[in-house]
Amino acid sequence: MKATHSNEDVKAGTDVVLTVTNLGVGFFPDSARRYDVVRGVHLTLRAGQTTALVGESGCGKSITAAALGGPLPRGMVQDEGEIRWAAGVESRPGRGLAYVFQDPGECLNPVFTIRNQIHEVLPTEERGNAEERLVELMRQVGFAEPARVLASYPHQLSGGMQQRAMLAMALAGRPRVLVADEPTTALDVTVQAQILQLLKDLQRQENLAMLLITHNLGVVAAMADYVHVMYAGQIVEAGPASLLQAPRHPYVQGLLRALPRLRGPRQKLQGIEGSVPPLGQRPAGCRFHPRCPVARDICRQREPEWKAVDDQHAVACRAIGADGWE
Amino acid sequence: MSTPLLQVEHLRVTYRVARRKVVAVQDASFVARRGRCLGIAGESGSGKSSLARAILALEDQVSGKVLFDGQDVLRQTRAARREFRRRAQMVFQDPLGSLNPRLKVGAALGEVLRVHKIADSRADVQAQIARWLTTVGLDPAYADRFPHELSGGQRQRVNIARALCVGAEFLVADEPVSALDVSVQAQILNLLQTLQADCGITWVLIGHDLAVMRHMADDLLIMQAGEIVESGPAAQILENPQHPYTRALLASASHLESAQNGL
Numbered sequence: 001m002k003a004t005h006s007n008e009d010v011k012a013g014t015d016v017v018l019t020v021t022n023l024g025v026g027f028f029p030d031s032a033r034r035y036d037v038v039r040g041v042h043l044t045l046r047a048g049q050t051t052a053l054v055g056e057s058g059c060g061k062s063i064t065a066a067a068l069g070g071p072l073p074r075g076m077v078q079d080e081g082e083i084r085w086a087a088g089v090e091s092r093p094g095r096g097l098a099y100v101f102q103d104p105g106e107c108l109n110p111v112f113t114i115r116n117q118i119h120e121v122l123p124t125e126e127r128g129n130a131e132e133r134l135v136e137l138m139r140q141v142g143f144a145e146p147a148r149v150l151a152s153y154p155h156q157l158s159g160g161m162q163q164r165a166m167l168a169m170a171l172a173g174r175p176r177v178l179v180a181d182e183p184t185t186a187l188d189v190t191v192q193a194q195i196l197q198l199l200k201d202l203q204r205q206e207n208l209a210m211l212l213i214t215h216n217l218g219v220v221a222a223m224a225d226y227v228h229v230m231y232a233g234q235i236v237e238a239g240p241a242s243l244l245q246a247p248r249h250p251y252v253q254g255l256l257r258a259l260p261r262l263r264g265p266r267q268k269l270q271g272i273e274g275s276v277p278p279l280g281q282r283p284a285g286c287r288f289h290p291r292c293p294v295a296r297d298i299c300r301q302r303e304p305e306w307k308a309v310d311d312q313h314a315v316a317c318r319a320i321g322a323d324g325w326e
Numbered sequence: 327m328s329t330p331l332l333q334v335e336h337l338r339v340t341y342r343v344a345r346r347k348v349v350a351v352q353d354a355s356f357v358a359r360r361g362r363c364l365g366i367a368g369e370s371g372s373g374k375s376s377l378a379r380a381i382l383a384l385e386d387q388v389s390g391k392v393l394f395d396g397q398d399v400l401r402q403t404r405a406a407r408r409e410f411r412r413r414a415q416m417v418f419q420d421p422l423g424s425l426n427p428r429l430k431v432g433a434a435l436g437e438v439l440r441v442h443k444i445a446d447s448r449a450d451v452q453a454q455i456a457r458w459l460t461t462v463g464l465d466p467a468y469a470d471r472f473p474h475e476l477s478g479g480q481r482q483r484v485n486i487a488r489a490l491c492v493g494a495e496f497l498v499a500d501e502p503v504s505a506l507d508v509s510v511q512a513q514i515l516n517l518l519q520t521l522q523a524d525c526g527i528t529w530v531l532i533g534h535d536l537a538v539m540r541h542m543a544d545d546l547l548i549m550q551a552g553e554i555v556e557s558g559p560a561a562q563i564l565e566n567p568q569h570p571y572t573r574a575l576l577a578s579a580s581h582l583e584s585a586q587n588g589l
Binding site for chain 2 (some may be wrong): 270272
């Protein structure tokens with residue numbers, strides 16, 4: 001079997017809720033031009049497990065998430081691959097699938113109360129006598145005074161409270177998959193820890209499959225079971241979250257060296273030369289080759305090959321493995 | 327021991343919001359030592375940016391003293407203020423927002439060189455621009471590009487060049503790498519460190535990331551709700567925090583880091 005990064009057959013026994021095979025998204029700004037935004041993404045989301053998509057800005061992680069159910073930005077089309085829901089799972093956005101985004105202040109409507117906004121996303125059959133369900137949702141996301149928060153407008157809540165309200169909205173449709181797109185990036189570090197803990201608790205209670213999108217490797221380590229690292233629209237390394245202890249892809253290794261630390265020796269930071277290529281300027285061959293310290297001619301000419309590090313951990317890099325040079 | 331380049335005494339910054347007075351910074355006193363990096367850390371709303379703007383005389387309702395090289399910058403003559411504006415510079419968080427979209431990189435640098443009369447002849451301006459672009463790690467050919475043609479890291483390099491090309495001795499960087507990707511963040515932090523060593527710059531780094539502070543700052547102030555709650559050598563504060571708020575900040579930050587180390 002050809003090695004890929006799909007984590008199919010891993011941990012048999014947990015329910016697969018959603019499978020993404022060879023997903024590709026193209027951007028068509030006009031009839032003449034076409035750009036690859038995301039190519040060849042495989043994902044398997046399981047109930048009660050967290051899969052993290054990590055990468056720098058513009059690597060395609062949010063577009064991958066949007067392709068699962070939300071509308072793609074204007075001009076973008078899923079032109080390759082398949083998104084398959086498990087039998088019997090309601091797949092409509094807002095029901096089977098819910099999103100939480102980075103900036104809760106932007107996502108909430110400033111002119112409606114929290115009660116109004118959550119009520120609006122409740123399934124129709126629950127809207128009639130909704131008070132009990134609203135209070136239950138508020139308690140689930142950790143509000144001690146549900147009535148007061150329900151009556152509030154978004155600006156009366158702090159950033160952390162707004163994000164809790166967003167989570168209550170996400171849970172209103174009883175989703176099976178929760179996509180959390182940089183859920184704590186806009187929050188202060190002390191609040192961040194609370195929200196991450198809440199996400200964990202909710203996942204356990206509701207047996208949610210979670211797709212966590214972040215650029216923060218610390219958040220991945222604290223939350224994820226699996227991790228997929230993206231670079232310039234492709235996944236470059238995938239496996240159990242513990243792979244971040246000893247990543248094999250030169251990009252992922254570089255990311256870890258670039259990170260300032262609170263502990264350990266105070267060394268000079270090592271950045272990765274250059275920057276992420278923008279859409280339309282992505283190089284041929286391996287997309288990381290212009291910044292890669294170990295790139296050879298073949299990396300400039302041909303796409304990288306998937307190499308299995310072990311049965312769960314795979315890397316898209318020619319330098320790795322028996323026929324590699326690293 | 328030389329006197330500190332910047333000495334701040336009982337600084338208070340207020341804003342008027344809907345006819346009410348809001349205190350952004352309360353009774354701040356500290357020094358920035360020559361050739362060192364002073365870190366100011368705190369969460370959003372703690373007053374760190376107000377403090378930064380106040381020491382550069384960019385805020386109106388300020389009381390207290392800000393002594394720059396012995397002179398109070400809050401009570402200056404016009405000529406002295408002009409000289410202060412040259413010697414003390416700022417770099418902001420949003421590298422694109424702080425560049426004029428209609429000026430090429432060379433024009434942006436040329437403008438400040440002429441305003442501060444650093445270079446007058448055309449050839450001299452060109453030479454200075456080329457020299458500073460090289461210093462911040464950009465090819466001099468970038469002088470011909472517009473800001474939108476550059477990456478985030480390159481834009482921030484231009485901002486740093488623009489700040490330093492007038493012969494600045496004091497630089498305030500307000501979250502200079504927060505908008506950048508991790509791999510580029512390290513490049514810019516390293517550049518700032520090199521400039522500190524090579525040009526003898528004294529600088530203030532405003533930020534929320536304690537790991538960044540640990541790498542960059544010699545001295546550190548921790549702010550909470552407008553007050554400095556802890557100050558001292560950065561290594562000492564991060565090793566052995568005294569104030570409960572500093573401890574809480576460190577605990578939250580190192581929780582994620584230990585998760586990463588101990589997977």
